[in-house]
Amino acid sequence: EPALIFDLGGKFDKSFNEAAFGGAQRWAEESGGAFREIELQSEAQREQALRRFAEAGSNPIVMTGFAFGNVLSEVAPDYPDTKFAIIDMVVDAPNVRSVVFNEHEGSYLVGMMAAMASKSGTVGFIGGMDIPLIRKFACGYVQGVKAVNPDATVIQNMTGTTPAAWNDPVKGSELTKAQIGQGADVVYAAAGGTGVGVLQTTADEGILSIGVDSNQNYLHPGKVLTSMMKRVDNAVYEAMKSGTDLETGINVMGIANGGIDYALDEHNAALVDEAMKAAVDAAKAKIASGELQVHDYMSDNSCPAE
Amino acid sequence: MDFTTLLLVLDSTVRLATPLLLACLAGLFSERAGIFDIGLEGKMLMAAFFSAAVAYATGNVWLGLLAGIASSMALSAIHGLASITFRGNQLISGVAINFLAAGVTVVVAQSWFRQGGRTPSLEGASRFNPIELPLAESLSGVPLLGPIYHELVSGHTVPVYAAFAAVPLTWWILFRTRFGLRLRAVGENPESVDTAGVSVIGLRFAAVAIAGLLCGIAGAYLGTALQAGFVKDMTAGRGFIALAALIFSKWRPWHALYATLLFGLLQAIAVRFQNIDLGGFVIPVQFMEALPYILTVVILAGFVGKAIPPRAGGEPYVKER
Amino acid sequence: MQGGRVTERRATAAPAIELRGISKAFGPVQANKDISIRVMPGTIHGIIGENGAGKSTLMSILYGFYKADAGEIFINGQKTQIPDSQAAIRAGIGMVFQHFKLVQNFTVLENIILGAEDGGLLKPSLAKARKSLIALEKEYGLKVDPDALIEEIGVGKQQRVEILKALYRQAEILILDEPTGVLTPAEADQLFRILARLKAEGKTIILITHKLREIMEITDTVSVMRRGEMTATVKTSQTSPEELAELMVGRKVLLRVDKAPAKPGAEVLLVDDLRVTDEDGVERLKGISLKVRAGEILGVAGVAGNGQSELLEVLGGMRPATGQVSIKGESIDLTGKRSDGQSRRSRGIAHVPEDRQHEGLIMDFAAWENLIFGYHHDPEYQANRLLMDNSDVTQLAARKMERFDVRPPNPRLTAKSFSGGNQQKLVLAREIERNPDLLLVGQPTRGVDIGAIEFIHKQIIALRDAGKAILLVSVELDEIMSLSDRIAVMFDGRIMGERLPSQTDQTELGLLMAGIDPDTD
Amino acid sequence: MEKMPKWADAVLVPLLSLLMAAILSAIVIFAIGEDPVAAFKLMVDGALMRSAGWGYTLYYATNFIFTGLAVSVAFHARLFNIGGEGQAMLGGLGVALVCLYIPWPHWTLAIIGASIGGAIFGAAWAFAPAYLQAKRGSHVVITTIMFNYIAYSVLNYLLVNVLIAKGSMDPATPKFPEATHLPTFRDMFSTADTILFRGSPANVSFFLALFACVFVWLLIWRTRLGYEIRAFGHSDTAANYAGISAVRITIVTMLISGALAGLMAVNTTQGEAERLILNPTEGAGFIGIAVALMGRNHPVGVFIAALLFGFLYQGGAELALWTNIPRELIVVIQALVILFTGALDNMVRMPLERLFLAFRRKEAR
Numbered sequence A: 001e002p003a004l005i006f007d008l009g010g011k012f013d014k015s016f017n018e019a020a021f022g023g024a025q026r027w028a029e030e031s032g033g034a035f036r037e038i039e040l041q042s043e044a045q046r047e048q049a050l051r052r053f054a055e056a057g058s059n060p061i062v063m064t065g066f067a068f069g070n071v072l073s074e075v076a077p078d079y080p081d082t083k084f085a086i087i088d089m090v091v092d093a094p095n096v097r098s099v100v101f102n103e104h105e106g107s108y109l110v111g112m113m114a115a116m117a118s119k120s121g122t123v124g125f126i127g128g129m130d131i132p133l134i135r136k137f138a139c140g141y142v143q144g145v146k147a148v149n150p151d152a153t154v155i156q157n158m159t160g161t162t163p164a165a166w167n168d169p170v171k172g173s174e175l176t177k178a179q180i181g182q183g184a185d186v187v188y189a190a191a192g193g194t195g196v197g198v199l200q201t202t203a204d205e206g207i208l209s210i211g212v213d214s215n216q217n218y219l220h221p222g223k224v225l226t227s228m229m230k231r232v233d234n235a236v237y238e239a240m241k242s243g244t245d246l247e248t249g250i251n252v253m254g255i256a257n258g259g260i261d262y263a264l265d266e267h268n269a270a271l272v273d274e275a276m277k278a279a280v281d282a283a284k285a286k287i288a289s290g291e292l293q294v295h296d297y298m299s300d301n302s303c304p305a306e
Numbered sequence B: 001m002d003f004t005t006l007l008l009v010l011d012s013t014v015r016l017a018t019p020l021l022l023a024c025l026a027g028l029f030s031e032r033a034g035i036f037d038i039g040l041e042g043k044m045l046m047a048a049f050f051s052a053a054v055a056y057a058t059g060n061v062w063l064g065l066l067a068g069i070a071s072s073m074a075l076s077a078i079h080g081l082a083s084i085t086f087r088g089n090q091l092i093s094g095v096a097i098n099f100l101a102a103g104v105t106v107v108v109a110q111s112w113f114r115q116g117g118r119t120p121s122l123e124g125a126s127r128f129n130p131i132e133l134p135l136a137e138s139l140s141g142v143p144l145l146g147p148i149y150h151e152l153v154s155g156h157t158v159p160v161y162a163a164f165a166a167v168p169l170t171w172w173i174l175f176r177t178r179f180g181l182r183l184r185a186v187g188e189n190p191e192s193v194d195t196a197g198v199s200v201i202g203l204r205f206a207a208v209a210i211a212g213l214l215c216g217i218a219g220a221y222l223g224t225a226l227q228a229g230f231v232k233d234m235t236a237g238r239g240f241i242a243l244a245a246l247i248f249s250k251w252r253p254w255h256a257l258y259a260t261l262l263f264g265l266l267q268a269i270a271v272r273f274q275n276i277d278l279g280g281f282v283i284p285v286q287f288m289e290a291l292p293y294i295l296t297v298v299i300l301a302g303f304v305g306k307a308i309p310p311r312a313g314g315e316p317y318v319k320e321r
Numbered sequence C: 001m002q003g004g005r006v007t008e009r010r011a012t013a014a015p016a017i018e019l020r021g022i023s024k025a026f027g028p029v030q031a032n033k034d035i036s037i038r039v040m041p042g043t044i045h046g047i048i049g050e051n052g053a054g055k056s057t058l059m060s061i062l063y064g065f066y067k068a069d070a071g072e073i074f075i076n077g078q079k080t081q082i083p084d085s086q087a088a089i090r091a092g093i094g095m096v097f098q099h100f101k102l103v104q105n106f107t108v109l110e111n112i113i114l115g116a117e118d119g120g121l122l123k124p125s126l127a128k129a130r131k132s133l134i135a136l137e138k139e140y141g142l143k144v145d146p147d148a149l150i151e152e153i154g155v156g157k158q159q160r161v162e163i164l165k166a167l168y169r170q171a172e173i174l175i176l177d178e179p180t181g182v183l184t185p186a187e188a189d190q191l192f193r194i195l196a197r198l199k200a201e202g203k204t205i206i207l208i209t210h211k212l213r214e215i216m217e218i219t220d221t222v223s224v225m226r227r228g229e230m231t232a233t234v235k236t237s238q239t240s241p242e243e244l245a246e247l248m249v250g251r252k253v254l255l256r257v258d259k260a261p262a263k264p265g266a267e268v269l270l271v272d273d274l275r276v277t278d279e280d281g282v283e284r285l286k287g288i289s290l291k292v293r294a295g296e297i298l299g300v301a302g303v304a305g306n307g308q309s310e311l312l313e314v315l316g317g318m319r320p321a322t323g324q325v326s327i328k329g330e331s332i333d334l335t336g337k338r339s340d341g342q343s344r345r346s347r348g349i350a351h352v353p354e355d356r357q358h359e360g361l362i363m364d365f366a367a368w369e370n371l372i373f374g375y376h377h378d379p380e381y382q383a384n385r386l387l388m389d390n391s392d393v394t395q396l397a398a399r400k401m402e403r404f405d406v407r408p409p410n411p412r413l414t415a416k417s418f419s420g421g422n423q424q425k426l427v428l429a430r431e432i433e434r435n436p437d438l439l440l441v442g443q444p445t446r447g448v449d450i451g452a453i454e455f456i457h458k459q460i461i462a463l464r465d466a467g468k469a470i471l472l473v474s475v476e477l478d479e480i481m482s483l484s485d486r487i488a489v490m491f492d493g494r495i496m497g498e499r500l501p502s503q504t505d506q507t508e509l510g511l512l513m514a515g516i517d518p519d520t521d
Numbered sequence D: 001m002e003k004m005p006k007w008a009d010a011v012l013v014p015l016l017s018l019l020m021a022a023i024l025s026a027i028v029i030f031a032i033g034e035d036p037v038a039a040f041k042l043m044v045d046g047a048l049m050r051s052a053g054w055g056y057t058l059y060y061a062t063n064f065i066f067t068g069l070a071v072s073v074a075f076h077a078r079l080f081n082i083g084g085e086g087q088a089m090l091g092g093l094g095v096a097l098v099c100l101y102i103p104w105p106h107w108t109l110a111i112i113g114a115s116i117g118g119a120i121f122g123a124a125w126a127f128a129p130a131y132l133q134a135k136r137g138s139h140v141v142i143t144t145i146m147f148n149y150i151a152y153s154v155l156n157y158l159l160v161n162v163l164i165a166k167g168s169m170d171p172a173t174p175k176f177p178e179a180t181h182l183p184t185f186r187d188m189f190s191t192a193d194t195i196l197f198r199g200s201p202a203n204v205s206f207f208l209a210l211f212a213c214v215f216v217w218l219l220i221w222r223t224r225l226g227y228e229i230r231a232f233g234h235s236d237t238a239a240n241y242a243g244i245s246a247v248r249i250t251i252v253t254m255l256i257s258g259a260l261a262g263l264m265a266v267n268t269t270q271g272e273a274e275r276l277i278l279n280p281t282e283g284a285g286f287i288g289i290a291v292a293l294m295g296r297n298h299p300v301g302v303f304i305a306a307l308l309f310g311f312l313y314q315g316g317a318e319l320a321l322w323t324n325i326p327r328e329l330i331v332v333i334q335a336l337v338i339l340f341t342g343a344l345d346n347m348v349r350m351p352l353e354r355l356f357l358a359f360r361r362k363e364a365r
């Protein structure tokens, strides 16, 4: 029986963790199986949860979030017969599958859409905790915006420097108001639970937002331009489906293999016109084919576009 | 900082100062009556949850507000029972109440909504929505005053206006009414009230109940106006900042307004600017976040005028040992 | 303004107050036992009794501050329930407590209307109170500034505010609990004139006091309380101070203690120009100079609050001062690190403080712990450099308790489980057993029964006879007269004069205590 | 006369309070639709029936012993130190600096160095509130609350900007060097064929905590300083009479209290995480209040109460793992314990006192 451990943001963050949950549920429905799950409430629980699940015979054990990296590298060797899958982090151990995403590619796509939807020529980015991973989002986004409109301004804010930044909707909302004040009319939230506040405020203030990780279009129909989908659900689903046969090693998910995408559904259909869709899909195809290389911030810790 | 940015920061200050102000006035009533209240945080948190939960369930934010107030007042009743009736340690009681709220909100939220200790998002009539004051739109063109009226004065939610109205009201109650005279007396020397034939216990319970009411509004504001729903620990130390503001204001209503606006401003700045670069010298955001607490310690240290709490504060009224 | 009610009440001639069978216990302490008393209207009724006799408790019950466990109250012949002070006020009772019940940072006016406001808003109440204050001032000569803050006026004025509070509430019965304790003699005289005026108006007054002179001077009848019981009620004109004193303590009072004449030796304590300013900036000692020789007892007399407490506290190292103090010729620090109680003890000064419950003892400590209190750094009590020798100290304590007749002689009991007299013996045992050069003693027999008084007095004299110097502070003139070899009288932070007990009397001392020097007048 | 016998005060009152807290907790569990009995069983199973469970229980208990002692030492001087949280955080900083920047040859030396570092930093963080209370009369409760928040900001700043491990996304220091790692219970008690305490974080710091209990007991009841602390706590006027300096006792007591809180970091930071993370205390500073209140400020009581809370913490984690009861249930229980043993003490005590009084009156007759 597989197990799923959610990071501190909680299962229903409408984003990252919720996507993972969605994948697990899909697996459960399809296979009729059941899975164990726990939402972490504190740092100390990380190791405890891993070990308890491992000892209780859960296999594979899937965990969401880079913060597990440290702990997992210690725990994994103790349970060689158990398979682990970690998302967003690379852990080098024979029984660990590390799933990482090319978030910059998806961010590039939604950046293009933002630039096309913006009337003011100013768009916003609100990140969660200020870590390289989120800068990777930001960098891809800026590249996408500039690709469409080289004169566009991108206002960037990070919510904070600690994990609390993933879960501070008030701050998200205030930052959004600040960006709107500076003229932004599309705001991309890559901030976990904080994004809920961002999306709420853009909807209240009548501008557009871009969701992240899961498809967040449904949260405020007609107000969310699109969502940068990181198919965490797919990653979790596949890990659970392969069960004990889980293939270990690094698994990079990007546009090419469907791990990254932008969301288009009935909630945002009215916002995405044909031209926009065509442009984005073209870029998507180019990225998939390798024709277009989006710079990855984490490759050299710098971003060519500002 | 240009004018618009300034306006926006001030606008955000007003929003962020509101819960601080309400909680600070709550503490003011309680402590003026001689009951220390470090449970402001807990009462607000409790109210934030129950207001959001009931607003979600009924779709009516006013019912949510009532539920928030009721839950906050229930905690007040516990505080009163412990510190007035059973003459327990008021500080310990406050600590217990903070933990009680931190625990109960999540346990109940999980049991009711199964969303990891939060309520579902509120929409429409289950939230307090901004009110456009008359003429705000048409006057916004007037230079200087127009934007100020439009951005800063207009466009807030009901609890914000209620909080600001509560300041003169508190002042008037405390210093112009019989109830206020007695309330202040009971915080200074309860025996003077007792020998005048007025019930010390009654007065103190009344004060604690008012504190519950105001914290209830503060919490409801957090859960249904500033935010669209409850998340775990969403008060995030605001109760303690309010307490700091109370000391900062030396237990006076108008000064409470100024203190909470100052602390609100600090929060607004900390939210917007991660690090503030003053030409080479960078003020880290952590410093801005800690500033209310640092200022309060400075005030407490008596370097900037001494803060003398009500004389009977913290002491249970014991007639017979 | 109260004329109508006066005539009506006089016609009925029922007692203004009648208490029947009042009992009250505070936990294990029976403060009042089956007390009955009648007070006729238009009279001044005195109540006397030792400390802790239950006087304040009884009056607080009448005023509704405490609830009696049993008993009935009749006001003007009518049975009246007084569950709280509001009821007492409605029944026309006003009380001036031993410890004033005023709000320090309120104005006089605010204090007066507190609880007697006329409506929800303050403005009209304040205006009305201001008017009647002017009227009361005219009528009784009770002058105070209505807008002054209580914390800014003296105790005498504060007492006036308390009386005004009662009169503003139209009290017909006025209870005063030890009103003169805090007053200067001049203020006391003024108070008595006001009381006489009130009595002439037909008001009934109950006056609690320890001072027999006051009883004889102003009351019509007097009741005596002892250990929670009412032992007698007599007409003042038919009794004498001696009889009252005997009634108070339950047996004939020895006004003299047997002692041999002093054989004073070298100067031990020399005090010169000692000055103390308290936290509120009031100068409490205004240049005290005195000396105490070995083998003599210097008694310091005075009305409470004239600086005697501060004198003891300074000498005992409890508060800083300026001036010079020397012990056996060596001067001691009056400020700074070396001016605390421990330094004093190391210089051979022992101190029996005035307030044993809050200073001399830790009520929650066991007797053995209390018996080293202040001396706990003494090497004698240590097992090694780090730890104290608890078992040894306990054994030592048992022996000391034996010698000082502390009952029960169990060193493991906490101090609070001993009665007042035995608590005092614990303090004395600790201080005297250290064999000090100088013993400071404050109110050694306050609230202590007569048997214990004798024992304590004997110990003090024995120490004197052993050649030690003793500085005795007491408000009990009898005690001062009987123990001292010389008497210094303090008034308003100064020494008014020194007398030999054999060459003075209570009248002369009383005058000195009132700030009047009979020799210069 | 005492109103109640000593044993009633020391044992009966806390037991009854605990009972009431337990009953209410059971009602809460019942109210959210779970079975209190099953929940309790699960907690016992997870916390006490396996050696690894004990490993967690004792790990948490170690933290609570330190913070409980910290609160109770201050209580003896009638100082309410709610700053244990901040002091322990700073203690973590001290431990981290010692472990990171001093090349220790062996853990036995490292633990001494880390203890000193943690204690000094914890004490230093208690100094300002202590000084302000002693010299300026600023209420230590309020200042320690403020210092908790300030501590969080300080740690936050240092971890994010200064101490963060290169290339790490976590605001945390790098791992401490191997030589500073403390032996865990698994290292100490496993035999060749049975592994005990597998994966659980309990480590030698537990013995440091036991040592601290003995130290505090000696300090409070066997030394002059302890005597003065207690005397000052019972009556400041009497302390003044005896020449016990209020300033000195207030400051020294708070320094000891802060040092004890800071020592907790040896367990969490050196013993468990082996690096300094952002929230190294996880509320243990506050639980110290409940532990001290329940333990009646006596080291033995504190030890027992800390074990109980360790059990609650571990049991609560198990609940969260296997049932739908969130971990915050422990926070509720903790609140109830503080409420009943602290603030509502008289609710239990007053009727008991009356009972004993009535009983004695009857006997006396």
Ligand SMILES: Nc1ncnc2c1ncn2[C@@H]1O[C@H](COP(=O)(O)OP(=O)(O)OP(=O)(O)O)[C@@H](O)[C@H]1O
Residues within 6 Å of the ligand: B319, B320, B321, C026, C029, C030, C031, C049, C050, C051, C052, C053, C054, C055, C056, C057, C058, C098
């Ligand atoms: N509030 C109280 N709680 C407990 N015991 C009390 C209380 N007030 C008085 N007592 C006790 O009741 C007894 C009577 O006290 P009371 O104050 O009535 O004496 P008193 O005659 O007024 O003495 P004094 O002359 O010192 O004023 C004393 O033993 C006292 O300790």
Ligand SMILES: Nc1ncnc2c1ncn2[C@@H]1O[C@H](COP(=O)(O)OP(=O)(O)OP(=O)(O)O)[C@@H](O)[C@H]1O
Residues within 6 Å of the ligand: B321, C027, C028, C029, C052, C416, C417, C418, C419, C420, C421, C422, C447, C448, C449, C452, D001
């Ligand atoms: N305020 C008080 N609170 C609690 N207990 C008190 C109080 N006053 C007195 N007691 C207790 O009541 C008992 C009797 O005290 P009290 O001082 O009245 O005795 P006493 O009969 O006057 O004895 P002694 O003649 O030795 O002074 C003692 O055990 C004392 O501890």
Ligand SMILES: [Mg+2]
Residues within 6 Å of the ligand: C055, C056, C057, C098, C177
């Ligand atoms: Mg009295």
Ligand SMILES: [Mg+2]
Residues within 6 Å of the ligand: C052, C419, C420, C421, C447, C448, C449
């Ligand atoms: Mg007595």
